[in-house]
Amino acid sequence: MALLRYAAADVFRSRRRTLTAVLGVLLAVTFIAGTFIAIDSSTRATLDGILANYPADIQFQAGPGNATQIREAVEAIPGIVRVATWRNAQFSEMESASSGGRTYAQVVGIEPDRPPSFLDGITVTAGSLSLPRGTVALSEDLAKQVNVTMGGTAAFVYRSYNITGNETLTRLDVTVGGLFRNPYTGQGPFYAPATALVQIRDVDWYEQQLGVVSYGGNSIGGEIRIYRDRLLDPYDLAASQRNLARLDRQIDEVLAPFQGHVTIDYVGNAISNFATTITIQRIIYLALSTPVLLLGVYLGAIGVDLGHAERRRELAVLKTRGATPRQLVGLLLVEASLGGAIAAIVGLVAGVGLSRLLLTFVSPFSTPTAPRYEVVVLTPSTVVIVTILSVTFMAITSIRSARRTARIPIVETLRYYAPGEARIQYRPWVDILLITLAVVTYGMVLYARTNPQDFFTFLIGALFFIVLPFTPIFLIVGTTRLLTRATGRVYEWTARVCKPFAKNLYYVISRNLRRNPRRSANVAVIIALGIAFGMFILVTFSSQLAYQERQVRASVGADVALDAPPSNATFAANLSALPEVGGVTLLRTVPGSVPYCCAGVYALDPATFFAVTNPEPWYFSGGGGAEAARQVLAIPGQVLVTEAYLRNAYLAVGDRLRLEGSVYNGMNYTGTVIVNTTIGGTVRGLPGTTYYGFGMPQTIYGSLDTMGPLLDGQPYRGYGADRFLIALRANADWRAAKADIVALGASNVQVAAEQIEQLRSNPVFRAFFGFIELEMAFMVVILTAGLGVILYAATLERDVELAAIRARGASGWQTAGLLIGEATSIMLIGLIVGTGIGILAAYLSTTFIAAGPGTAGESLVPVLFVLPPEALLLLVFAPAAMLLTSFAVTIRVARMDIARVLKLRGG
């Protein structure tokens, strides 16, 4: 490589050109480096986040025995912070003098000063958990069922059977010394709301008092919390694994005399999967960064092309001295690789800064305490990956242009009197192909979606479904290039927009764009790509979020939904009287059988239902909307059915529907009741009567009056029979409302606002959305920097031309206006195409991706298209930033020293 020194000299000496060539890749690589450094620096936080999902670090089990002794033995092992133990009692019923029967109760023994993780979130509402023998703490649910209060007396009941199957009951009176509200974590022994807590050391005693026939009793469960910081180092996984393995062994040794052993080593599992987790994390974020990468590479390609164009003359001189085209390509590629290496170094340094912004967004796990971030961690793998990416990107961006440049005939290059760009034939077929592919993909996915039965179409659909994510890119690149390079019309049109400030020179703008279309087209493509990506991602995100929120509202039905407590005659009145409540409607599930298979039946009050639920129009497909539905239900004997039911049961509006239910007298079946109804209309569904998920609900709705006979003859009405939907007052606080409603004794209280809040604060959602918003900001930076650099290089190249225009009497600002005009026209095209295609692609993809490849199709809740305010911000900020740069760049032209510029060529 005799040309290596030449290459190095060129890269380092003409720094401006090197910057132009490298900038795109540099920005892309900076983003990746920043992301990776952020991932590396937040590894500890990520591990904490993963571990936060586990109830404890290590779980063990031991045979029945002295729990305190076991706990002390384990706690004596170095590296262990705390041990919690628990044990289920072997009796599980309670009663009291006023309870009128036994009720199920789960009795658990614990050490109150070392509560196990399943007690996290418990609230002791009265008394305490540290109770003497004979005194117990009850969950509020249990206390209600047993009908005792604080200080009252209840009894544990043990039921045993002898050989002949005869039941014996033994009782032990206990005092209620504490009340608590269950955390309902769904973990540990809390699978029932009715729980009693006692001291673990007393469990044996209670069992003896009740005469429990014991085979040694239930085993003891234990949880271990270790010194994580001492034993775990996320940056040295091998050492961590060794530490944990040794610890497990020590615990097993200590537990052996108690027939105990480690059951689950959560931390150990997490550590052994951690390397994979981190790798996957990197891959996911790399994938999420694709838009920035693509944009950077595209910008890089333009920058490189500009650099090569500037050097045509110089390269031609090399050729005249005997360099072969191969050597020239080699030279240019070596230069590109050198540039790539430089970009990698600069990118890593800049990435350190960027990583501080990204820290909170690279880990989709939330930690219970403030996340712990390292100052800056630069792992070898980050350096290697970034360098490889950088050099590869540079090589990719250079190869085409290098080949083309090296092939240009010498005379052509040395021609002095045509400083314009050597015209390159535009072949539209690639772009037409791209657009066609995109259209076909959408078509096929749509087709496969509407015809899911056929396996072949499913296959084809799936195939195109894979291409689906790329279709926006195809569309954007194809459309922009076609619009800008196949015809000059678009430029002419956008140049017209600059007429007001370019005045008489506007035609120069349009001519220049039209006759020098390649670079302009490339710039427009970058802008379009950036804007389109931004719009696409923002719109898709918002639409998905809105979709999920709509799902929540559909499933809850109104602001709040709740189950009434059983047999409480004043509940409805109390509910309506709450200050936060604006409206209440009763919704009842109707038991009984439906004539044609499979539909849920609901009874509701048409007068209040629609006012409280305020259903969106898409619940109703036919005309008339909510009012028509209300009118149907208001007619006694008329029901509404969902379209899915109508279709699947081969029914039509006007058909009769015979509903049948059983009638009970107290607990005893006394016969059946029949209600004859007519289908008065259809809906797609109604709020509060469906659950999450795809598919259309199959449901029958009637008014409470119509369904009355089916409801009246019901036996004991337990939880869930009466559901109330509530509309809150305009600015009522849902938290207060929820507390009040719970205080009235309601259960299964669902608050739409709360669920939506959870949806938004979901760590995965937060991390991704935060990351993508930052990425968007970065894309604006790339767009701005890109336009600035390209414009700058273009003004350099056109100095003579601009100086000549000025020599003929144009003022500095007129000439600058010319450049700004060109930039504006290009930006306008990019902006319009980008916005259009981005939104279109987002619309198509949202609709299709929501359905999946050839799935069962429609879901009740539609994915509606949402244009978020962030998108509009993008549309304002990106052009503003770009205009500002083009302005800054242009000032140079306004101040240019004409004599000097013209002298360069003037001899």
Added chain:
Amino acid sequence: MPNIRTKDLIKVYRTGKSEVIALRGLDMHVAEGELVAVQGPSGCGKTTLLNLIGGIDRPTAGRIEVDGSNLVDFADGDLVKYRLAKVGFIFQFFNLVPTLTAEENVELPLRLAGRSPSIRAKRRKELLELVGMTQRSSHRPDELSGGEQQRVAIGVALANDPPLLLADEPTGELDTKTGQEVLDLFRRLNQEFKKTIVVVTHDARVSHIAHRVLEIQDGKILGETAAA
């Protein structure tokens, strides 16, 4: 109309540390309606002088009087107007806008001057006829030969009908025949259209058309020969 007089004209170029004195107190005079040739060795300051007279650059010291007013006192905006209305510049390397056709190039100064479309169309036609480029009016510079490009450039220079034409080695890039054609055109412009013309050239034939030939050396007028 223009009567050009320079007095003690000094131009010093500063590049980093070094200074180049391009003009060292140059005095000269060009009367209205004259066609004056300027000759001298390369680097003697010919282009510098033309740039100063043309209002493209400013002198370090001295005066440039055009019809009695001193260019040195002009504000930037006045210089722009001066260039637009009074001066037509013709360069050795033509300096046409590469993306515009011949007629669009010619039209550019007219647009800069804010002429109405009808005037522009009329003037464009006249100018192209004058320089003999009507046939090739819709060609772009890279589709024209050097001589053709220079003729278009002369058309551009004449667009706003400036009384003063400044030409910097206009035949330097042209072959003998096309060079002669350009010189003939200058003579015609001087005689028929009464343009005052200052032309820098090494071309010996210029002595046939010029009223006077100024000899510059080392930034000063060395002497003057009256010609034909």
